[in-house]
Amino acid sequence: MKINGIHHVSALTANAQKNVNYYRQILGLKLVKKTVNQDDPSMYHLFYGDEVASPGTELTFFEIPMLARRLEGTNAITRTGLLVSSEEALAFWEKRLEEKGVKKEKTSIRGGRPALLFTDPEGQQMFLTVEPNGHEAGEPPVHADIRAEFAIRGLGPVELTVARAEETTRVLTEILGFKYKASEQTSHGMMTIYESGEGGAGTEIHVIEKADGPSExxxxxxxxxxxxxxxxxxxxEKWHDKISKAGFANSGVVERFYxxxxxxxxxxxxxxEISTDGPGxxxxxxxxxxxxxLALPPFLEHRRSEIEHRLTPIQS
Known part of the structure:
Protein backbone atom coordinates (compact mmCIF):
# COMPACT_ATOMS: atom_id res chain seq x y z
CA MET A 1 0.00 0.00 0.00
CA LYS A 2 1.76 3.13 -1.22
CA ILE A 3 1.38 6.39 -3.09
CA ASN A 4 3.02 6.07 -6.52
CA GLY A 5 3.24 9.73 -7.48
CA ILE A 6 0.92 12.37 -8.89
CA HIS A 7 -2.25 11.06 -10.58
CA HIS A 8 -3.62 14.35 -11.89
CA VAL A 9 -3.91 18.04 -11.10
CA SER A 10 -7.25 19.83 -11.55
CA ALA A 11 -7.52 23.58 -12.12
CA LEU A 12 -10.18 26.17 -12.98
CA THR A 13 -10.82 27.96 -16.27
CA ALA A 14 -13.41 30.53 -17.30
CA ASN A 15 -13.40 29.56 -20.97
CA ALA A 16 -13.11 25.98 -22.20
CA GLN A 17 -12.47 26.85 -25.86
CA LYS A 18 -9.63 29.25 -25.05
CA ASN A 19 -8.27 26.66 -22.65
CA VAL A 20 -8.22 24.03 -25.41
CA ASN A 21 -6.61 26.48 -27.82
CA TYR A 22 -3.77 27.09 -25.39
CA TYR A 23 -3.10 23.64 -23.94
CA ARG A 24 -3.62 21.78 -27.21
CA GLN A 25 -2.13 24.21 -29.72
CA ILE A 26 0.57 26.00 -27.70
CA LEU A 27 1.66 23.36 -25.18
CA GLY A 28 0.87 20.44 -27.47
CA LEU A 29 -0.94 18.31 -24.90
CA LYS A 30 -3.56 15.86 -26.09
CA LEU A 31 -7.18 16.38 -25.08
CA VAL A 32 -7.74 12.86 -23.79
CA LYS A 33 -11.20 13.28 -22.32
CA LYS A 34 -13.88 15.89 -23.00
CA THR A 35 -16.42 15.26 -20.28
CA VAL A 36 -18.33 17.04 -17.51
CA ASN A 37 -17.96 17.61 -13.80
CA GLN A 38 -19.77 14.57 -12.47
CA ASP A 39 -20.95 16.53 -9.42
CA ASP A 40 -22.27 19.36 -11.62
CA PRO A 41 -22.80 18.20 -15.23
CA SER A 42 -23.56 21.75 -16.37
CA MET A 43 -19.80 22.43 -16.57
CA TYR A 44 -17.08 20.91 -18.71
CA HIS A 45 -14.27 18.84 -17.23
CA LEU A 46 -11.37 18.68 -19.68
CA PHE A 47 -8.46 16.25 -19.31
CA TYR A 48 -5.13 16.72 -21.11
CA GLY A 49 -2.43 14.08 -21.10
CA ASP A 50 0.01 12.04 -23.12
CA GLU A 51 -0.82 10.27 -26.38
CA VAL A 52 -2.37 7.21 -24.71
CA ALA A 53 -3.85 8.86 -21.56
CA SER A 54 -1.40 7.22 -19.17
CA PRO A 55 -2.01 7.65 -15.42
CA GLY A 56 0.13 10.44 -14.03
CA THR A 57 0.04 12.61 -17.15
CA GLU A 58 -3.31 14.37 -16.77
CA LEU A 59 -3.79 18.07 -16.23
CA THR A 60 -7.51 18.78 -15.93
CA PHE A 61 -9.77 21.83 -15.91
CA PHE A 62 -13.28 22.61 -14.69
CA GLU A 63 -14.93 25.36 -16.73
CA ILE A 64 -16.80 27.99 -14.72
CA PRO A 65 -17.84 30.82 -17.09
CA MET A 66 -17.53 34.36 -15.70
CA LEU A 67 -15.18 33.12 -12.98
CA ALA A 68 -13.33 35.99 -11.27
CA ARG A 69 -9.54 36.11 -11.38
CA ARG A 70 -7.51 34.37 -8.72
CA LEU A 71 -6.01 36.50 -5.95
CA GLU A 72 -2.65 35.08 -4.92
CA GLY A 73 -2.14 33.91 -1.38
CA THR A 74 -1.15 31.05 0.84
CA ASN A 75 -2.84 27.72 1.66
CA ALA A 76 -3.04 26.82 -2.01
CA ILE A 77 -1.47 24.79 -4.78
CA THR A 78 0.70 27.53 -6.24
CA ARG A 79 2.62 25.95 -9.12
CA THR A 80 2.27 22.83 -11.30
CA GLY A 81 5.19 21.07 -12.96
CA LEU A 82 5.26 19.41 -16.39
CA LEU A 83 7.94 17.03 -17.65
CA VAL A 84 10.21 17.13 -20.68
CA SER A 85 13.00 14.65 -21.35
CA SER A 86 16.11 16.80 -21.92
CA GLU A 87 17.71 20.22 -21.58
CA GLU A 88 17.48 20.46 -25.37
CA ALA A 89 13.72 20.11 -25.04
CA LEU A 90 13.69 22.81 -22.36
CA ALA A 91 15.57 25.13 -24.72
CA PHE A 92 12.98 24.41 -27.41
CA TRP A 93 10.21 25.41 -25.00
CA GLU A 94 11.97 28.58 -23.90
CA LYS A 95 12.08 29.69 -27.54
CA ARG A 96 8.55 28.50 -28.34
CA LEU A 97 6.94 30.20 -25.35
CA GLU A 98 8.72 33.44 -26.18
CA GLU A 99 7.52 33.25 -29.80
CA LYS A 100 3.95 32.60 -28.62
CA GLY A 101 3.99 35.53 -26.20
CA VAL A 102 3.73 33.39 -23.06
CA LYS A 103 4.85 35.08 -19.87
CA LYS A 104 7.93 33.24 -18.59
CA GLU A 105 11.14 33.54 -16.61
CA LYS A 106 14.70 32.55 -17.46
CA THR A 107 15.61 28.89 -17.10
CA SER A 108 16.83 28.19 -13.57
CA ILE A 109 17.25 25.26 -11.20
CA ARG A 110 14.31 23.91 -9.24
CA GLY A 111 14.37 20.75 -7.19
CA GLY A 112 17.89 20.15 -8.45
CA ARG A 113 16.74 20.11 -12.09
CA PRO A 114 16.73 22.71 -14.88
CA ALA A 115 13.33 24.39 -14.92
CA LEU A 116 11.46 27.00 -16.94
CA LEU A 117 8.77 28.89 -15.00
CA PHE A 118 5.83 30.33 -16.95
CA THR A 119 2.23 31.51 -16.54
CA ASP A 120 -0.79 30.44 -18.59
CA PRO A 121 -3.23 33.03 -20.03
CA GLU A 122 -5.48 32.88 -16.95
CA GLY A 123 -2.65 33.27 -14.46
CA GLN A 124 -1.98 29.66 -13.49
CA GLN A 125 1.67 29.34 -12.45
CA MET A 126 3.50 26.42 -14.00
CA PHE A 127 6.97 25.16 -14.85
CA LEU A 128 8.66 22.76 -17.21
CA THR A 129 11.38 20.59 -15.76
CA VAL A 130 13.77 17.94 -17.05
CA GLU A 131 13.38 14.27 -16.07
CA PRO A 132 15.30 12.18 -18.65
CA ASN A 133 14.36 8.67 -17.53
CA GLY A 134 11.42 9.11 -15.20
CA HIS A 135 9.20 6.03 -14.93
CA GLU A 136 6.24 8.40 -14.75
CA ALA A 137 6.87 9.88 -18.24
CA GLY A 138 4.21 9.09 -20.81
CA GLU A 139 4.05 8.70 -24.59
CA PRO A 140 4.75 11.99 -26.44
CA PRO A 141 1.51 13.57 -27.70
CA VAL A 142 1.39 13.90 -31.49
CA HIS A 143 1.55 17.53 -32.62
CA ALA A 144 2.47 19.00 -36.00
CA ASP A 145 4.75 21.70 -34.58
CA ILE A 146 6.40 19.77 -31.73
CA ARG A 147 8.84 16.94 -32.31
CA ALA A 148 8.29 13.86 -30.14
CA GLU A 149 11.60 14.29 -28.31
CA PHE A 150 10.56 17.80 -27.23
CA ALA A 151 6.98 17.00 -26.21
CA ILE A 152 5.57 17.43 -22.72
CA ARG A 153 5.26 13.90 -21.37
CA GLY A 154 3.56 14.11 -18.01
CA LEU A 155 3.16 15.84 -14.69
CA GLY A 156 6.10 17.03 -12.65
CA PRO A 157 6.32 18.31 -9.08
CA VAL A 158 3.40 20.13 -7.49
CA GLU A 159 4.12 23.14 -5.26
CA LEU A 160 2.07 23.92 -2.16
CA THR A 161 2.32 27.20 -0.27
CA VAL A 162 0.96 26.94 3.28
CA ALA A 163 0.83 28.98 6.46
CA ARG A 164 1.84 26.06 8.69
CA ALA A 165 4.21 23.75 6.83
CA GLU A 166 4.68 21.36 9.73
CA GLU A 167 1.03 20.31 9.63
CA THR A 168 1.02 19.67 5.88
CA THR A 169 4.30 17.76 5.93
CA ARG A 170 3.05 15.59 8.78
CA VAL A 171 0.18 14.45 6.54
CA LEU A 172 2.53 13.87 3.62
CA THR A 173 5.07 11.85 5.61
CA GLU A 174 3.20 10.20 8.48
CA ILE A 175 -0.04 9.39 6.66
CA LEU A 176 0.71 9.31 2.92
CA GLY A 177 4.24 7.92 3.21
CA PHE A 178 6.18 10.62 1.37
CA LYS A 179 9.93 10.80 2.10
CA TYR A 180 11.99 13.94 2.69
CA LYS A 181 14.33 14.57 -0.25
CA ALA A 182 15.91 18.03 0.01
CA SER A 183 15.45 21.68 0.91
CA GLU A 184 16.06 24.58 -1.46
CA GLN A 185 15.89 28.35 -1.23
CA THR A 186 13.52 30.01 -3.71
CA SER A 187 12.47 33.61 -4.35
CA HIS A 188 9.29 32.83 -2.38
CA GLY A 189 11.03 31.28 0.62
CA MET A 190 12.54 27.99 1.69
CA MET A 191 11.10 25.03 -0.22
CA THR A 192 11.10 21.49 1.19
CA ILE A 193 10.85 18.59 -1.26
CA TYR A 194 9.12 15.29 -0.55
CA GLU A 195 8.87 12.32 -2.91
CA SER A 196 6.69 9.22 -3.06
CA GLY A 197 6.85 5.79 -4.64
CA GLU A 198 10.01 5.19 -6.65
CA GLY A 199 10.90 8.88 -6.60
CA GLY A 200 11.44 11.23 -9.52
CA ALA A 201 9.94 14.54 -10.58
CA GLY A 202 6.46 13.11 -11.16
CA THR A 203 6.24 11.91 -7.56
CA GLU A 204 7.26 15.11 -5.76
CA ILE A 205 5.45 17.65 -3.62
CA HIS A 206 7.29 20.93 -2.97
CA VAL A 207 6.22 22.75 0.20
CA ILE A 208 6.84 26.45 0.88
CA GLU A 209 5.85 28.01 4.18
CA LYS A 210 4.43 31.55 4.16
CA ALA A 211 3.15 32.32 7.61
CA ASP A 212 1.90 35.85 6.88
CA GLY A 213 -0.55 37.23 4.36
CA PRO A 214 -4.04 36.14 3.26
CA SER A 215 -5.09 32.79 1.88
CA GLU A 216 -5.56 32.56 -1.88
CA GLU A 237 -10.20 1.10 0.45
CA LYS A 238 -7.21 0.65 2.76
CA TRP A 239 -6.34 4.33 2.33
CA HIS A 240 -9.91 5.19 3.21
CA ASP A 241 -9.57 3.25 6.46
CA LYS A 242 -6.22 4.86 7.28
CA ILE A 243 -7.35 8.42 6.63
CA SER A 244 -10.60 7.92 8.53
CA LYS A 245 -8.78 6.46 11.53
CA ALA A 246 -6.40 9.45 11.47
CA GLY A 247 -9.45 11.65 12.07
CA PHE A 248 -9.81 13.30 8.66
CA ALA A 249 -13.29 13.94 7.33
CA ASN A 250 -13.40 12.57 3.81
CA SER A 251 -15.64 11.75 0.87
CA GLY A 252 -15.43 7.99 1.14
CA VAL A 253 -14.58 6.11 -2.04
CA VAL A 254 -16.25 7.82 -5.01
CA GLU A 255 -16.87 6.08 -8.35
CA ARG A 256 -15.63 8.29 -11.19
CA PHE A 257 -15.94 5.57 -13.89
CA TYR A 258 -12.43 6.26 -15.25
CA GLU A 273 -7.41 13.26 -3.69
CA ILE A 274 -6.21 9.67 -3.87
CA SER A 275 -7.12 7.95 -7.14
CA THR A 276 -6.72 4.54 -8.72
CA ASP A 277 -4.74 4.06 -11.93
CA GLY A 278 -7.57 2.18 -13.60
CA PRO A 279 -9.68 1.42 -15.41
CA GLY A 280 -8.41 4.50 -17.27
CA LEU A 294 -18.41 14.46 -25.24
CA ALA A 295 -17.78 11.39 -23.07
CA LEU A 296 -20.22 10.69 -20.25
CA PRO A 297 -20.06 8.04 -17.54
CA PRO A 298 -22.90 5.49 -17.78
CA PHE A 299 -24.89 7.05 -14.94
CA LEU A 300 -25.14 10.34 -16.90
CA GLU A 301 -25.68 8.89 -20.39
CA HIS A 302 -29.48 9.10 -20.13
CA ARG A 303 -29.10 12.88 -19.68
CA ARG A 304 -26.90 13.39 -22.76
CA SER A 305 -29.34 15.59 -24.70
CA GLU A 306 -29.94 17.84 -21.71
CA ILE A 307 -26.23 18.11 -20.90
CA GLU A 308 -25.15 18.80 -24.49
CA HIS A 309 -27.84 21.47 -24.80
CA ARG A 310 -26.38 23.38 -21.84
CA LEU A 311 -22.76 23.22 -22.99
CA THR A 312 -21.13 25.46 -25.59
CA PRO A 313 -19.56 23.21 -28.25
CA ILE A 314 -15.75 23.02 -28.23
CA GLN A 315 -13.54 22.66 -31.30
CA SER A 316 -10.45 20.66 -30.41
Missing part, protein backbone atom coordinates in the same frame (compact mmCIF):
# COMPACT_ATOMS: atom_id res chain seq x y z
CA UNK A 217 -8.95 33.60 -3.22
CA UNK A 218 -9.91 30.94 -5.72
CA UNK A 219 -10.64 32.00 -9.30
CA UNK A 220 -9.60 31.40 -12.88
CA UNK A 221 -6.04 30.11 -12.87
CA UNK A 222 -6.42 28.47 -9.46
CA UNK A 223 -5.62 24.81 -8.90
CA UNK A 224 -8.60 23.03 -7.35
CA UNK A 225 -6.84 19.89 -6.10
CA UNK A 226 -3.97 17.47 -6.53
CA UNK A 227 -4.57 13.72 -6.82
CA UNK A 228 -2.14 10.96 -5.85
CA UNK A 229 -1.80 7.59 -7.58
CA UNK A 230 -2.58 4.22 -6.02
CA UNK A 231 -2.63 0.87 -7.76
CA UNK A 232 -6.23 -0.28 -7.48
CA UNK A 233 -9.56 -0.17 -5.65
CA UNK A 234 -8.44 -2.58 -2.92
CA UNK A 235 -5.59 -0.26 -1.98
CA UNK A 236 -7.89 2.75 -2.09
CA UNK A 259 -10.98 5.80 -11.75
CA UNK A 260 -12.10 5.62 -8.15
CA UNK A 261 -11.29 8.53 -5.86
CA UNK A 262 -11.12 9.59 -2.22
CA UNK A 263 -11.07 13.27 -1.18
CA UNK A 264 -9.96 14.99 2.04
CA UNK A 265 -8.44 18.30 3.12
CA UNK A 266 -5.09 18.54 4.84
CA UNK A 267 -4.85 20.91 7.87
CA UNK A 268 -4.10 24.06 5.81
CA UNK A 269 -7.23 23.45 3.74
CA UNK A 270 -5.75 22.15 0.49
CA UNK A 271 -7.86 19.47 -1.16
CA UNK A 272 -6.06 16.14 -1.63
CA UNK A 281 -9.60 6.84 -20.01
CA UNK A 282 -9.65 4.24 -22.78
CA UNK A 283 -12.40 2.24 -21.07
CA UNK A 284 -15.01 3.92 -23.31
CA UNK A 285 -12.94 5.28 -26.22
CA UNK A 286 -10.04 4.04 -28.32
CA UNK A 287 -6.77 5.99 -28.29
CA UNK A 288 -7.59 7.54 -31.69
CA UNK A 289 -11.02 8.71 -30.51
CA UNK A 290 -9.91 10.26 -27.21
CA UNK A 291 -11.25 13.77 -26.74
CA UNK A 292 -13.19 13.93 -30.01
CA UNK A 293 -16.69 13.77 -28.52
Missing amino acids: RSGRGSVHHVAFRVKNADEL FKALYFREPNGILF FTVDEGVEELGNR
